Amino acid sequence: MQEVPETNTANEKQVTPQSDARAPAPVPAVMPNVVIVGAGFGGLHAARALRNVPVDVTVIDRNNHHLFQPLLYQVATAVLSPAEIAAPIRSVLRKQKNTEVLLGEVMGVDTQAQRVLLDDDQYVPYDYLILATGARDSYFGHNDWAQCAPGLKSIVQATAIRRKILQAFEMAERETDPEKRKALLTFVLVGAGPTGVEMAGAIAGLAHKTLVSDFRHIKTEQARIVLVEALPRILMAFDERLAKKAQTALNRLGVEVRTNSPVEAIDCDGAVIAGERIPAKTVIWTAGVAASPAGEWLGAETDRGGRVKVGSDVSVQGHPNIFVIGDTASFTQDGKPLPGVAQVAIQQGQHVASVIADRVAGKPHPEAFRYVDKGNMATVGRYYSIVSIGKFRTAGLLGWVMWLVLHLMFLIGFRNRLVVGFQWLVYLTTFQRGARLITSGDEIHYQ
Amino acid sequence: MQEVPETNTANEKQVTPQSDARAPAPVPAVMPNVVIVGAGFGGLHAARALRNVPVDVTVIDRNNHHLFQPLLYQVATAVLSPAEIAAPIRSVLRKQKNTEVLLGEVMGVDTQAQRVLLDDDQYVPYDYLILATGARDSYFGHNDWAQCAPGLKSIVQATAIRRKILQAFEMAERETDPEKRKALLTFVLVGAGPTGVEMAGAIAGLAHKTLVSDFRHIKTEQARIVLVEALPRILMAFDERLAKKAQTALNRLGVEVRTNSPVEAIDCDGAVIAGERIPAKTVIWTAGVAASPAGEWLGAETDRGGRVKVGSDVSVQGHPNIFVIGDTASFTQDGKPLPGVAQVAIQQGQHVASVIADRVAGKPHPEAFRYVDKGNMATVGRYYSIVSIGKFRTAGLLGWVMWLVLHLMFLIGFRNRLVVGFQWLVYLTTFQRGARLITSGDEIHYQ
Numbered sequence: 081m082q083e084v085p086e087t088n089t090a091n092e093k094q095v096t097p098q099s100d101a102r103a104p105a106p107v108p109a110v111m112p113n114v115v116i117v118g119a120g121f122g123g124l125h126a127a128r129a130l131r132n133v134p135v136d137v138t139v140i141d142r143n144n145h146h147l148f149q150p151l152l153y154q155v156a157t158a159v160l161s162p163a164e165i166a167a168p169i170r171s172v173l174r175k176q177k178n179t180e181v182l183l184g185e186v187m188g189v190d191t192q193a194q195r196v197l198l199d200d201d202q203y204v205p206y207d208y209l210i211l212a213t214g215a216r217d218s219y220f221g222h223n224d225w226a227q228c229a230p231g232l233k234s235i236v237q238a239t240a241i242r243r244k245i246l247q248a249f250e251m252a253e254r255e256t257d258p259e260k261r262k263a264l265l266t267f268v269l270v271g272a273g274p275t276g277v278e279m280a281g282a283i284a285g286l287a288h289k290t291l292v293s294d295f296r297h298i299k300t301e302q303a304r305i306v307l308v309e310a311l312p313r314i315l316m317a318f319d320e321r322l323a324k325k326a327q328t329a330l331n332r333l334g335v336e337v338r339t340n341s342p343v344e345a346i347d348c349d350g351a352v353i354a355g356e357r358i359p360a361k362t363v364i365w366t367a368g369v370a371a372s373p374a375g376e377w378l379g380a381e382t383d384r385g386g387r388v389k390v391g392s393d394v395s396v397q398g399h400p401n402i403f404v405i406g407d408t409a410s411f412t413q414d415g416k417p418l419p420g421v422a423q424v425a426i427q428q429g430q431h432v433a434s435v436i437a438d439r440v441a442g443k444p445h446p447e448a449f450r451y452v453d454k455g456n457m458a459t460v461g462r463y464y465s466i467v468s469i470g471k472f473r474t475a476g477l478l479g480w481v482m483w484l485v486l487h488l489m490f491l492i493g494f495r496n497r498l499v500v501g502f503q504w505l506v507y508l509t510t511f512q513r514g515a516r517l518i519t520s521g522d523e524i525h526y527q
Numbered sequence: 528m529q530e531v532p533e534t535n536t537a538n539e540k541q542v543t544p545q546s547d548a549r550a551p552a553p554v555p556a557v558m559p560n561v562v563i564v565g566a567g568f569g570g571l572h573a574a575r576a577l578r579n580v581p582v583d584v585t586v587i588d589r590n591n592h593h594l595f596q597p598l599l600y601q602v603a604t605a606v607l608s609p610a611e612i613a614a615p616i617r618s619v620l621r622k623q624k625n626t627e628v629l630l631g632e633v634m635g636v637d638t639q640a641q642r643v644l645l646d647d648d649q650y651v652p653y654d655y656l657i658l659a660t661g662a663r664d665s666y667f668g669h670n671d672w673a674q675c676a677p678g679l680k681s682i683v684q685a686t687a688i689r690r691k692i693l694q695a696f697e698m699a700e701r702e703t704d705p706e707k708r709k710a711l712l713t714f715v716l717v718g719a720g721p722t723g724v725e726m727a728g729a730i731a732g733l734a735h736k737t738l739v740s741d742f743r744h745i746k747t748e749q750a751r752i753v754l755v756e757a758l759p760r761i762l763m764a765f766d767e768r769l770a771k772k773a774q775t776a777l778n779r780l781g782v783e784v785r786t787n788s789p790v791e792a793i794d795c796d797g798a799v800i801a802g803e804r805i806p807a808k809t810v811i812w813t814a815g816v817a818a819s820p821a822g823e824w825l826g827a828e829t830d831r832g833g834r835v836k837v838g839s840d841v842s843v844q845g846h847p848n849i850f851v852i853g854d855t856a857s858f859t860q861d862g863k864p865l866p867g868v869a870q871v872a873i874q875q876g877q878h879v880a881s882v883i884a885d886r887v888a889g890k891p892h893p894e895a896f897r898y899v900d901k902g903n904m905a906t907v908g909r910y911y912s913i914v915s916i917g918k919f920r921t922a923g924l925l926g927w928v929m930w931l932v933l934h935l936m937f938l939i940g941f942r943n944r945l946v947v948g949f950q951w952l953v954y955l956t957t958f959q960r961g962a963r964l965i966t967s968g969d970e971i972h973y974q
Contacts, residue, residue, distance in 0.1 A: 144697065145963070161609070162608070166964055168741070170741035171963065174740045183694075183700075235966050253630075254630075254631065295617070495961060499946060503942075503946070506942045512618065515610035516591070516615040517613055
């Protein structure tokens with residue numbers, strides 16, 4: 081076995097790297113510790129940008145994988161397997177000698193002692209801290225809705241939604257009561273942002289194409305897919321003309337779009353939308369997110385969504401060595417807060433890495449962070465996406481090709497790119513989906 | 528919505544097929560019902576062999592997928608994703624117009640009324656019944672071992688084992704106590720049949736190749752893999768020379784093989800093997816199986832392993848219209864019971880289908896079932912398999928190529944064959960595995 085330190089002092093790395101054949105060239109004895117919490121887009125890009133900076137980097141995540149969230153809806157609708165949009169964080173960072181990865185859940189931050197508290201009461205000391213802990217579902221004060229209307233943030237949620245959707249068809253096949261059968265074949269999506277729109281299109285494809293010849297007692301084509309939105313229109317992040325085109329495309333796919341329709345109640349047999357009860361065994365929450373509890377850990381000032389207000393260098397007021405990035409940060413640019421999208425997290429992660437690199441080198445870092453909007457896209461079923469890049473707008477097949485190419489490019493790992501590309505090819509040509517698995521909800525628990 | 532029958536009489540199909548555009552050409556009003564319970568190798572091949580027989584076939588399974596069990600150990604060791612070795616039963620049988628699929632759990636059989644009882648108190652009537660319900664783990668009277676030493680029969684078990692194995696490395700990375708770390712890096716496999724041997728080889732590859740550069744505080748190469756067997760040698764289904772070669776190959780991979788070593792106790796911190804306690808956080812049960820409870824449903828005569836004794840046409844004594852096939856059947860040939868392997872199940876399924884076809888046609892079926900042994904193979908890590916076909920024997924690369932080709936051929940579905948082939952190609956050239964996912968044990972339960 082390796083040598084392990086006998087004692088733990090607060091401002092020393094908890095487990096000192098052993099010396100072995102794989103160790104890099106000698107480095108100064110004490111390098112500043114950079115701790116990154118969360119290996120989503122922001123955290124992972126910050127870590128990568130620190131690869132050649134003379135610091136020790138520790139990436140902490142409660143999952144062992146980086147998740148490519150933009151394609152999570154395809155896991156929830158049985159097109160892709162979870163592993164195809166996930167990459168082990170260790171594996172992604174394995175060649176980065178100054179970086180280690182810890183699987184663990186962060187419980188808090190001791191800003192006085194400069195250390196991060198983990199779930200097993202261990203501490204990880206830091207000189208610089210980057211919190212990239214993302215967002216979670218927010219039910220606007222109705223947390224009781226969560227049990228019946230799951231959100232789509234993690235692999236566990238995605239496979240639970242996949243099970244829910246596939247099981248609804250199976251139960252409908254065995255149901256003899258027409259009303260109950262109808263409720264089983266009704267799918268309600270609450271919230272018409274990109275995730276809601278993409279889920280609606282994917283469920284429509286499942287019901288109207290993939291499953292059509294598989295059942296004997298139900299016509300899956302008759303499944304009803306309802307996309308509801310409290311605001312006057314769908315896809316508020318896009319301009320009105322593109323959103324209108326997306327809505328028309330949704331209608332063509334057989335999706336009912338209801339705008340100006342706030343959800344008033346949700347239970348496990350349906351939802352009340354703008355005064356009308358829709359019996360539905362499957363309700364999926366694609367509406368609101370709130371920031372992770374990073375603001376509470378720091379006792380920092382947050383906005384209404386719980387996001388930590390950060391300054392021009394993305395650091396937290398009063399804590400120049402603590403940075404909050406991505407969905408957990410509230411950064412105001414040109415008078416407006418930046419949206420919770422991957423590009424903001426990535427650019428902030430890279431900026432923070434450069435700030436730290438300059439500070440470690442004793443150089444000033446004069447430039448404030450500035451987000452460069454690289455555009456926005458959403459896909460509506462097969463062969464149709466809307467794309468908005470600068471002043472360029474397109475809707476349809478061209479947009480879909482752009483969507484396809486960009487998503488394959490940004491997926492991490494050569495293998496995943498090829499497998500996802502192949503799964504899409506088969507899906508697009510045969511309608512058959514690669515991951516139509518109902519795995520038991522009675523997950524076995526082992527110690 | 529479709530018309531549904533108002534009443535359920537016992538010997539009518541419960542939910543009569545609707546007439547719609549997809550309906551096949553008119554058929555006689557009443558065709559005999561063949562109910563097949565279980566869509567493993569035996570059940571699925573029986574269903575397929577009945578495709579052109581004038582019967583109504585109902586396939587009942589508690590899972591929505593047919594599972595290719597011979598590769599389940601690769602899911603448990605993060606090489607493949609679950610969906611890559613599974614195919615939706617509906618999808619496999621969708622073009623077979625005389626066949627429907629029910630997702631449901633069978634609770635019993637009413638042989639008087641000739642109907643199968645499902646978990647929701649519904650009944651499915653049959654004229655012919657084929658029970659192909661497979662096997663489950665048997666702990667030889669020590670059911671308390673199950674919690675700490677899971678078996679490998681289902682996808683849920685495979686992903687639970689995957690989580691257990693990957694988490695052991697993660698916890699070892701954070702563990703500072705050398706003894707505890709050693710127990711985390713010790714993997715014990717109880718039972719040296721093909722599954723035990725294949726798991727041992729795959730865990731060795733994971734520890735000694737795949738993970739080597741991913742950790743900073745542990746040397747995964749030092750992981751200890753112990754394969755224990757109560758009998759004097761491993762792989763009793765193969766002849767002694769081949770088994771010896773496999774054992775040498777295992778030793779080369781760094782696996783400790785202990786024969787003549789009965790397991791005496793198992794808890795979640797280790798196992799007692801032939802009097803010696805081995806501290807190990809991961810113990811996997813690859814030893815014994817027992818038949819499914821089909822024998823209890825029928826009140827039929829069973830052997831020690833709970834397998835139903837069947838006659839020369841694979842029917843149950845006193846019930847000429849009930850057949851039990853595969854791992855649940857005890858069929859004696861040349862004075863010996865047939866082994867619980869896929870080929871026996873497949874051949875029995877096909878035989879039973881031909882018996883039913885002849886009976887329906889009013890023809891006699893003079894031939895008794897006779898198993899034709901098509902051979903046996905097991906793989907030991909990369910590029911090494913042992914193969915025994917008739918008098919032909921080989922061990923090594925040639926065997927491995929045969930193993931590879933046959934497993935790809937027998938996988939169901941063009942897509943799965945290609946994806947698995949690609950995953951293997953990447954694994955063999957880079958050691959990187961395609962499904963290194965720890966998904967939470969706290970599976971979310973939705974109604």
